[in-house]
Amino acid sequence: MTAATPLGPTWYEATAPAAAPRPALKGEVNADVCVVGGGYAGLSAALHLAKAGLKTVLLEAKSIGGGASGRNGGQIHSGQRKDQEDLERELGDTHARELWTLAQDAKALVRSLISEHDIDCDLKNGILHAAWKHADAEPLRRYVDHMAARYGYAQSYIEAKDVPAYVATSRYHGATNDPGGGQLHPLKFARGLARAAEAAGAIIHEGSIVTALANSKAVTTGGHVAADHFVLACDTWLGELDRSAGRTAIAINSFIAVTAPLGARAAQLIPSDLPVADTKFVVDYYRLTPDGRLLFGGGENYTPRYPRDLKAFVAKPVHRVFPQLRDVTFDYAWGGPVGVTLSRLPHFGHAGARTVFAHGFSGQGVALATLAGQLMAEATMGTATRFDVFAKLKHRPLPGGRLLRTPIMALGMAWYALKDRL
Numbered sequence: 001m002t003a004a005t006p007l008g009p010t011w012y013e014a015t016a017p018a019a020a021p022r023p024a025l026k027g028e029v030n031a032d033v034c035v036v037g038g039g040y041a042g043l044s045a046a047l048h049l050a051k052a053g054l055k056t057v058l059l060e061a062k063s064i065g066g067g068a069s070g071r072n073g074g075q076i077h078s079g080q081r082k083d084q085e086d087l088e089r090e091l092g093d094t095h096a097r098e099l100w101t102l103a104q105d106a107k108a109l110v111r112s113l114i115s116e117h118d119i120d121c122d123l124k125n126g127i128l129h130a131a132w133k134h135a136d137a138e139p140l141r142r143y144v145d146h147m148a149a150r151y152g153y154a155q156s157y158i159e160a161k162d163v164p165a166y167v168a169t170s171r172y173h174g175a176t177n178d179p180g181g182g183q184l185h186p187l188k189f190a191r192g193l194a195r196a197a198e199a200a201g202a203i204i205h206e207g208s209i210v211t212a213l214a215n216s217k218a219v220t221t222g223g224h225v226a227a228d229h230f231v232l233a234c235d236t237w238l239g240e241l242d243r244s245a246g247r248t249a250i251a252i253n254s255f256i257a258v259t260a261p262l263g264a265r266a267a268q269l270i271p272s273d274l275p276v277a278d279t280k281f282v283v284d285y286y287r288l289t290p291d292g293r294l295l296f297g298g299g300e301n302y303t304p305r306y307p308r309d310l311k312a313f314v315a316k317p318v319h320r321v322f323p324q325l326r327d328v329t330f331d332y333a334w335g336g337p338v339g340v341t342l343s344r345l346p347h348f349g350h351a352g353a354r355t356v357f358a359h360g361f362s363g364q365g366v367a368l369a370t371l372a373g374q375l376m377a378e379a380t381m382g383t384a385t386r387f388d389v390f391a392k393l394k395h396r397p398l399p400g401g402r403l404l405r406t407p408i409m410a411l412g413m414a415w416y417a418l419k420d421r422l
């Protein structure tokens with residue numbers, strides 16, 4: 001795996017109950033389905049396949065949630081990464097509506113899995129979407145009206161003067177309050193899905209990197225799984241197993257820092273206790289933790305290397321939003337790879353007759369990758385109706401080929417990041 005190895009420890013690792021390591025794959029194993037990847041997509045696929053009675057083996061290179069699923073912002077977003085208005089224009093009404101319905105299914109699936117399997121992961125409802133620029137405010141207000149009129153989806157618009165009652169900053173020019181969004185503890189959710197999959201009969205091996213898929217076998221250094229079907233849920237590492245499928249997404253490193261406990265200041269900082277994501281291209285996303293810290297995602301880079309001082313790196317966007325926190329120290333900082341496609345829509349597809357994949361959730365994977373697992377399981381079992389809503393989306397390979405893709409994308413991303421500051 002060549003993408004940047006994330007740094008630890010994370011606040012999530014520090015606050016999730018310890019998980020006993022699972023043994024690596026040894027020897028030859030037969031299965032109906034072999035799932036590669038132990039993030040939300042792979043775990044949800046394994047859970048749904050095992051529940052349906054299929055012998056399912058999941059191979060994870062590191063540990064459960066060791067990719068993006070155990071280290072993300074924990075925000076549950078509505079819809080796709082692209083607004084419904086854009087989707088209607090680009091894809092037509094019917095397809096846009098199908099994508100909205102599936103995004104609604106995705107949030108409902110997360111909530112139902114948590115409740116059905118009793119996953120204790122600090123789930124709360126609601127999310128704010130804040131206008132960073134004056135020019136972003138009116139489109140946000142119009143979008144609230146559009147979603148109510150066209151989809152019957154209720155959100156409220158918050159005027160700029162009222163925003164500080166929700167979040168104590170003067171930076172925003174307005175916001176929306178989306179009660180259908182939410183927040184959770186990502187690693188607890190991933191580990192809970194793993195336990196649920198095992199309870200349903202799936203077998204999980206950690207420390208088992210798949211180095212090749214050939215002749216109906218997933219090969220690791222310790223053995224192989226011979227299976228009738230394969231589910232590739234490797235997100236930013238997909239290209240290492242299937243170069244062609246992997247060409248449609250790039251790994252962007254996103255960084256998170258967590259302050260020392262804020263005590264009584266926490267409730268003053270975010271009186272609504274809602275998570276917040278803003279409208280910038282390089283999004284600031286943040287929320288309070290149950291132990292009264294600010295968990296803030298801000299800043300990204302596009303190379304295999306992380307900034308040397310991650311706490312100082314994330315402190316910059318924190319202080320732009322909350323200058324009152326300049327005296328506060330950071331206890332944790334880490335990064336992780338976000339798989340992003342050019343269209344900002346996930347890429348689902350088939351790699352041969354008996355292999356499905358889904359990746360590139362573009363910052364919306366808490367809900368969408370969990371759904372992707374269910375849809376890949378359905379497609380594997382012969383019902384691809386919902387899978388095909390995503391699979392029929394057209395994806396362009398990112399420009400530049402293997403060697404130049406990252407530097408070319410870095411240039412493009414830097415341009416858009418610059419526009420945030422104009």
Ligand SMILES: Cc1cc2nc3c(=O)[nH]c(=O)nc-3n(C[C@H](O)[C@H](O)[C@H](O)COP(=O)(O)OP(=O)(O)OC[C@H]3O[C@@H](n4cnc5c(N)ncnc54)[C@H](O)[C@@H]3O)c2cc1C
Pocket residue numbers: 001036037038039040041042059060061062063064065066067068069070071072073074075076077208209210211233234235236237238240241254255256285297335336337338339358359361362363364365366367368369
């Ligand atoms: C810092 C950060 C913040 C984010 N914030 C949010 C947020 O607030 N809300 C949101 O919705 N989304 C967010 N995301 C995105 C979200 O986390 C991802 O879209 C989602 O977790 C992807 O799930 P996945 O299962 O597809 O991939 P991953 O969780 O990355 O899992 C893929 C797994 O496959 C394993 N793997 C890869 N190759 C192999 C191989 N060859 N053999 C065996 N195993 C392999 C990896 O080790 C990894 O564990 C964020 C991402 C990051 C990094």
